[in-house]
Structure formats: C-alpha cells, structure tokens
Amino acid sequence: MTTLHNPLVNGFHPDPSVVRVGDQWYLATSTFEYLPGIPIHRSRDFETWELIGHVATRPGQLGVDGVPTGGGAWAPTIRHHDGLFHLVVTDAMGRGMLHFTAADAAGPWSDGDLLLTQDGSGTIEGIDPDIAWDAGGTCYVTFSGLQLTGALNPNAPAHLGIQQVRVDLDAHRAVEEPRSLWSGTGLMFPEAPHLYEIDGAWYLLIAEGGTERGHSISVARGPAADGPFEGAPANPLVSARSTPRPIQNTGHGDLVLGPDGQWLCVLLGVRPRGGTRAFSALGRETFVTPVAWRGGWPAIAPVELNPRPGTRVEIGFDAPLDEEWIAVRRLPAQVAAVQSGRLVLTADGSTLADVRPVFVGRRQEHLTSHTTVRLDVSAGTGGLAVRYDERFHLSVQAGDGVVTAHASFMGLDQQWSAPLEGDVVDLHLDSVRPGPGWRMVATSDEFVLGFTPAGGARVDLARVDGRFLSSEVAESFTGRVLGVYAVAGSVAVESWITEGEDE
Template sequence: MRLANPTIAGFYPDPSVVRVGDDYYLACSTFEYLPGIPVFHSRDLVSWTRVGHVVGRPEQLAVGQVPTGGGAWAPTIRHHDGLFWVAVTDALGRGTLLFTAPDPAGPWSDGAVVEGVDGIDPDLAWDADGTCYLTYSALRLSGDNMGAHDGIEQVRIDPYAAKALEEPRSMWSGTGLMFPEAPHLYQRDGWWYLMIAEGGTERGHAVSIARGRRPDGPFEGAPANPILSARSTSRPVQNTGHGDLVSTPDGEWAMVLLGMRTLGMTRAFSPLGRETFATRVTWVDGWPVAEPVHLTEPAAPVSLTGSGLDGDWIAVRRLPADVADVRAGSLVLRGEGTGMDDPRPVFVGVRQRHHRMRFSAEIDAGAGTGGLSLRYDEAHHYDIEVGDGLVTARGRLSGLTQTWTAPVDTPRVTLWIETAPVAAAGFDALTSDTVRLGYDTPAGPVALATLDGRYLTAETAASFTGRVVGAYAVDGTVAADAVRYEGS
C-alpha cells in the first residue's frame, strides 16, 4: 500500500475515516467556517475527492456567534444499519451532535443533540448485539466545571433518540500525558481497542492505544505506547496525532491523522495549520505498529481558476452564498460596512494548500471597496484592497495594524497575494515564509508590502484552523474576475 502525504493538503484537521465495501469516506473539522465538515471519497486511500459537506444549512451548527476556534470539532464518520453517521462537537454552540444520511454526499439530517454528554471528540461504535457506545474526551464546555478535563469517558446511547442510556464512566485515558482526546473504539480478533491522542495537539502530540475484551473495558495499554509521534525528531511533519484506523479489503491497515508541515530553522511555525496525513499500520503480537509519517514526492504544481462558488469555497460563520454570488461569470460580494477585522466578514476563500502560493483576481471596486485577504482569524490577516482611488496593503496582528498605500487611476485592478518559504540562511531563516501583497500596473507588478509570514501561523495566531485566502468586500458591490490560485 502506497500512501500520499499530505493526504489532503491545507486546513483539514482531525480526520476520521470509514470503509464501506471498496469505498473509503473521510471527514474533517471546520470550526467556525461554513459549509462545515467536508466529506471525501477514495477507492485507494491516495486520491480523494470531496463529495459534499455534512453541514450545508446554517441551522445545523450554531456557529453564527461562536468565539474564534469554536464550532465543528473532530467529527467521527461511521456506517451502520444502512446509514452513514457523523458524531461531532459543535463547541460552544449546540453541543454533541449526531448527523445521519443514507448517502455520504448528503443531504444530511439537521443534527440531534445527544442528551447526557458533556465533552468533545465523540466516537461511535456498535457491538454485535447492536449496542451503541459513544466514547469522548471529557473536556467540559458548559456548567460550573467549564474548562475542566476529566479524561476519556463513555456512555451507551440510543443513537436514534440521541440520548445517553446511563451515567458516563471513566475509561483508559492514556499514559499520563496531557489532554487525552480523540478516542476511537475498534473490534479486531476478539479484542476491543481504544485508541486516543495525548500530549496536546502541539509538538508533543502522540497516538496511544489500549485493549480489552469488552467495549466498556477494562483496558490495558500497549507496551510500546505511544505507537505514533514525531516529537523530538527532525521529521518535516510534526504534531502527528489524532488518528483513526481503517482496514483495506486485502487485509492491510492504515491510519489517517493530523500533522503539520513546519517551516523555519527551528521548525517553529505552521502556516497551513493542521493537515490530513496517512501512514501504514501493521499488527505485531496483537498490537498495531504505525510507520512514521513521511512526506511523499511533491505533486505537480496546481493551478485553479474560475469564479464559481462550489464546495471548495468557505465563509466565516455563514455560508458563501450569504455574502457572495456569481453574476455573468464574476464573483460578486456585497459589502456591509465591515472589513476583515469583523467576526463575520463579507469574505469567501479557499484553503491555502501549498507553502509556495499565489492568489490573484481582477477586482472591480467602482461601486465599493474590497480586495483579497490571507486570513487566519479576525485578529490575524494580511489584506490588499482597492477603493477611492487607492490600493491599500494592510497587516493586522492582534490589535496592531500597519498600512501602505499607492494611488491608482482606475477602480479595476488585478491584486495578488504571494507566499514563499524563506530561502535565507542563519538567523534570517528562523521565520516561516514571506507574504507579498501587490497589484499589477501597465508597467508591471508592484509589491506594495512584504510581510513576515510567521504571524499568520498556527503557533503565533494560537489557532486550530489554517490560512484561508480569498476575496472580501468592505462596502458597496465588489466584483472579482479571473480568480486564480497557483500552488507548488
């Protein structure tokens, strides 16, 4: 079995996978972005195609007003009784939710709140008699104990009524490392295996596993725990963890997991956030042995063009169609008097998937003000916009803002954002990459600002998401033509 890494590039964290016959389906977290929880399909665990989203209607997740970092956390996708199931935490929103669909492409149900569960990262597993177990990480998101973490817990549930059938019980919670999370329960050769992540989703991230004869335990930890981690190594993929196991029709096994392609001399920064990777797994003496995660040969450069609002486009706390549409081939955004500092900006974008990237569009701001933005969140973004006879480049970093301006004699300007890893040696190479904000003139391209990319990374922005690049409007009507993403 040959796997490609990254498996799904860009901000696609917390992957979960299920096999149904010869088909594999994978789902990921989306936090405050909509549409939420993309579902991918593959026949070989290498080539993945997005077939839909679990959340395509605003009422399915209460992300409209959630704080940054809230929303759809760590879905688990499973297949049982002719239905696809997704269990997910709508963090600081609706709570623990169950979605169902006969077809993974959707449409999916409205989502039922599971009564009696207070935690995150829910997993679903059924035993031979049809009993359903929901196992989760007991991080309290409500009540007097909000913020407390009580390890891994489990309840039997009625999945159709979305109701716990008993009081939660404590489960095996790892080897003692911080933040046990992402539990998944499997049955193999007469054993039940409880696999979790621990060590935090930073450089100490790891996957550990235990086994027992019953789905509710007791469980004994593997003697070689953790079975996967990149900590204290020089591997280009760090923070590996939050894994989910899947078997192939010919008896092989694989793990999908999250990781980060770190940059900088000390590998301290992750511009793209947490991405989906995969690795082979073998079984030795009844325990899984995971190979380290290695990058595969780089794929060919990618060039995406067009102005359609298909499923690659996402928006912040609302759907792309709520802030933009396509008219005569142009992507049109309707400003609301707010910019990229707003928690609900008029912005639609795509995930940055490559360290070396160029995003460009011909912006017509004759009836408004707007442009392009490279966004981590409302406090961390770099913008290039046109309006009122000026092109303005802007760096916004946690309350600090700096701008650069240049006059233009037309409201229709091609704007662009470029990123590239730092090629310098020595201490100049400590940062991750550079971000150039510019525009085209009849005399050639003009870079209005060159900014340090380390401030738009997971580590600096303290975000669980990743860079998203796209178009926005401040006021009036702004049209984007010749929208193009190029990455390598």
C-alpha cells in the first residue's frame, strides 16, 4: 500500500503538474524568477521523489532577466505524447506562452517555442496553459484568460475565464480564435485548467477562488475536448477555507493514476502557523490526496498532513553544484564557481536589495531549520541569508573585521554587529518555534542569527520575528530560499550544513 507523504515535495514547489509514463511519475512545478527553471521530479513509487533536472538550464529558454518580481515561469503542465515529453508554461512578463519538448524528462529540453495566435502577431494571451490531444491527434491548449499585457490594475485585472484553442504544434500557432469554456462556480480567478479523457468522457479540472485562503478545485464534464461542459453538483471538490485543517490554500490540482490503481490529485497548499494560522513560512508546497469516482464524477479527499522525517544536508564543495541550487534571474554558474573544494562568489556591486544579487541558494524545506556555513572572508565581504525577494530578507554577514545581522522588510531595516577576529567564520541562521513569553496569537517562527569565530564560542546577534518572511506578509508566489552571497570582493564558502524537521 502506497504511503502518501504530505508535503509530497517540501518547500517552495507550487503549481504542481504530474504525468505517468509506464510505472514512473514525473512532476513539474513553478519557479518564477529563479533559475534553473521548472524542476522535474521523478518517482517510481509515489513516495520517494528525486530531482532529476530542470526544463530551463540555458540562458534564453526563459526570459526572466528583466521580469518583475513574481513574474517568470508560471504553472507548467507536463504530459507525454507520441514518445516525447511536452511541457507548456507561461513565462509571465517574459517571453510569453511556451512549449518545450524532451525525449527524456531529465533533459535536455528544447529551447522553447512561442505558442502564437492564429494571425501570428504575438503569443497566446493567458496563463496556466494545459496541453491535451484527442483520439484523432488534434492538440488543444486550454488556459486561464488572465490578461498580463497593457495597463493592469492588480485589484481588478482583466480576466476572460477559462479559454481554449486548437494548436498546430508544427507551426506552434493557434488554428482558431480562443473560445470560452466552463469557468467554474463564479469564484474569482478561474485558472489552472487540466483536460482529461477518462472512460469516454472529457473532464475539465480548474482552480478558482484565488491562490490564498479561498483556493479550491472544481470540475466539469463534457462529451468532447471542447465541451460543452457541465459542472459537478458537488463543486468545489476540495477547499480548506473556513476549516481547521493544517494545510490551507489547497487548489491548483492535477489528476493522475497512481500506484495500485488509485487515482490521486497532486495540488498546492501551505502550512500556516500562528494563533490565527496567518503565516505560511515556506510558501506554497506540493501535496497529494486520494481521488474516488462516484457516479461519473471525481471526489477529492481533504489533504492530510503526513510529513517526512527530518533531513540533514552536508555539502563540502568537492564536486559541481547539484540540481537543488538556484539563483535569482540568472543561473548559479553565473553567480558562483566551485574552486579547490570551495564555493567562490565574487561581488558585482549588487546587494540582497537588488533584483539580481550575487546569491545562490537552496529552498528551506522544513518548518524548523538550522543552517551553518563556514566562510572565508579574507578577500571580501559576504554572508548567509534567507530570502523571499529583494524587499524581504534576513542575513548574517562577515567581512572587514565585523559580523552583522541584518533584517530588511519592505524598507524597515535593523542591524546588530559584533567584532570578528580572523578571516574564517561559521555563520548561523536558525528557524525555530517562538520561545517562552510569546503572546497567544503568535508568529510562524523566530530566526536566530549568529556566528562562531575560529576556535571560539557561538555568539547570537539577533532574534527576529519570522512572520515577515511568510507568503502572506511578503505577498509572494515563491518561498524561503536559504543561500550565500557576496557584496564586496570575493568570499569562499568552505562548507554548508542544513538540518531540518517538521513537528
């Protein structure tokens, strides 16, 4: 019997899409402005998932260099057809709607072809594209009609509902104008459509209600890929809103036949903390829940929390960086290099407050997390940071004979400093539950920032409220990324250790 772990994939991994090929499953998730873009995880049992590669591993595949924060790779759909893996995604405010292919999901993937309108004047306007084929080989791209070009009022964006076009994949061009499909029960932001033919009927699964506390999944059924569709009487099929469930914001799902013949739904959700469960530290993660079929309709079970055991990651930089390392709007190799058993970062004038910092990191995967790096700052200044974006970050930095902890939250800045003797120092950044004395309505966690000089004892510089690095406060589509950075000269990271667990 398959054990369903939740989260299925820990940390910042939103908008999951899954496909089964033989007896293996492949999972793709969003990356926004981070590179490499669109990670691909593989499983042979739906319990253990391995990161096998990314879709965007070369400059130019995603045009994220200049996208605003929160833009970039939005909501991929991964499918397998005629011996090829296909992935469609919107590079929001970047290249536009794209189609990638690969013979092996681990890569390499193609450069990405724009999906053009019927007249070829531009890309299909919308987000969250899905790709499906009928028995005759006709390709359908179904998408959410959120309009991202032109003047956009973030409080009242233009939205055309769920739309669809038939596409000639040889020309990468629509062969018709978009038409409207079923767009849900009337909740805001109908999005994340996925289209399936199951037992002779076509099902259109969508998300609605927004990706926050109102998030939900609804389904419609029709006789053909283009409908007409009628909604299920039990819609929405799943939503955690107004419930005490530990996993909230559940939505944006994709159906797949899992092991043992069990239908499953992978979907996004968050794990909020605090007295009012108001702060989701790690952002949107990937979860899974069983699906039953009743009277020709899918019934999606509530998402149950079942975390994996804690982990320890110890890195000595005696080999190239593994696939878990990511950077902001550029590839890790453009930011850092492994040299003589150390990871070297060279400053370029940017800081953590810039949109392209000299920063390379790994997702925070557990609600309790302890990270220590050993840094040689004899030739520069840099440190260890946890980042949501250029407006929300915490760091502990060493160089020029001083260690400084720095909290920066949307223009509110505070620093705590202590002298440093020597050039090699251990920097510490710990995410822990709030200590005694917190009021009943507490935060998500506390960060403890400190350092240990060579041959000395640990010195803690600051304890900082973790709610400022939550998806609700930062209003972010991403999540926490722990990383190292340089702001002057060159710094060398000699070791990295992260330990984490989920209570």
